Amino acid sequence: MSESFSAAVRFLRSESRLLEQRLFASLFLGEPPGGVVAALRGYQNDDGGFGHGLEPDKRCPVSLPIDVEIALQAYASAGADDPDMLRRACDFLARGSVGGAVALASDAIEAYPRAEHWSEWTYQPGLNPTAGLAGLLHRIGFAHPWRDEATRYCWRALESGELPDEVHALAEVLVFLEHAGEPDRAERHAKAVLERLTSSAMFHLDPEAEGYGLTPLTVAPAADSRWRSLFTEAQIDGHLDHLARAQEADGGWPITWEPPSAAARLEWRGIVTLGALRTLTSYGRLQPDR
Template sequence: MADLARARAFIHGAARLIDRRWFAALFDGDDPGLLLKALSGYQNGDGGFGHGLEPDTRTPRSQPLNVEVALQYMADIGAADSTMAKAACDFLHQASAPTGGVPILLPGFEADAHAPHWRGYARPPELVPNGGIVGLLYRLGVEHPWRDATAEHVWRWIEDEGLGAHDILDATLFLESVPDRPRAQAAAARLAAALPQSQWFKADPATPGYGVTPLWFAPTPGSFCRPWFEDALIERHLDHLAALQQPDGGWPISWEPPGPAATLEWRGVQTVKALRTLKAYGRL
């Protein structure tokens, strides 16, 4: 069983303000609006988000990746700031490629510290982050022309063969909230069958190193993807997750961030995520 008191001490002592507010909203009943105020500090004048909101990219410049992260914070506490979100959509519209959609990172992020896995990164618009962003906008009830136009591209990308676990994860954020439910359920069934063989999927919690686990897809028992996984598999991953708590009360990360500050920031994020999931499954 994880130790909530030690985790709380870690959050208060090492996590960013936004993640302390996130923890307080989920575990202490604090006003979710306080998290939104903390989130606004990462928003730029162009409507996008920067300043290391996703800790592996330290650029102050707005990035589509950070927009997805910002919307995830809103969705997780069930509180949307429509003005903030619509401004982010305006940024996405300006940053979109002529063919539609945004790349996960725009050129220029390399000028600031970034994690090794982002070095030399240059990709066209694809399922990540567009699927996640559009899905989260539907979930939050935020309407915008960019959302509706990009949804058509997301449907096409979901039909691509050989999607990795990260792609499937963003696809599920889209499929759980998009209005066309019959089409979404059919696509979800196909992706559920493809997930076990996808790149980066980590079915065995004991496998060392980085991987996308079933708990990423089903962080709560009521998650859209929870029926994809057998109960025994979820229980093994919950056992492993609880056992990962460190002596300082926080949870570790399994990849190389750009520096010590990013390491602590990520550990704060991972700690709140771990606690949220363990609580949801009755493990706290």
């Protein structure tokens, strides 16, 4: 299996953007996380938010909460330590908050190339991305008044019993529940969230399902993921088998939706290829090169 790993590394070095290359170096080569922070600085605007297509499906330079979330994911994965970067990002989120909730995007994206799914529905504040952002800040251990307000918003939304139907929002809720610091309370909600998640047509319990959808490996991307126990070993193994088979001849992994440009496609393939390496090595399906 080491040839599969080597082929993926060649793809990352040939085709992926600097951020994924620096993150790979931190995760697999032992390089310090400062390289990831340095790459992220290129996406951070003067208002403290992140933009410039950090999430590649909209080629918009304006700061957007979805781009802050992508930045926090990389930051947390690398184990970075730059409180000023986080404070500025949280100040940006606070300025756009409505009762603690933020929207994925704004109508600023309409002036730039974007995938079809980036439309008006992304302008509404909600659990997607608020729950994911708050969960990541708890994971990092960064306290901020907006994080506390967002946390209260998320708990209120969950206690209302009115869970969203949209799969990405539900996945964001699971990130929040994993890291928000109240494990007993989280366990009470997790099963209901999973039941709603797995009943959606956009959640693929069947590893051979075609088209775009979330999977058990979205919820449990690593062997020590908190919510791995919500799925059977057969379900996890089936998706790991499918993920391993999906590697393409150039060493990278494909995407299952239509991005707005060739550049966006390559950027996404770098993101999902690094994610596939992380998942397959965590579950013992790939052996990293040494």
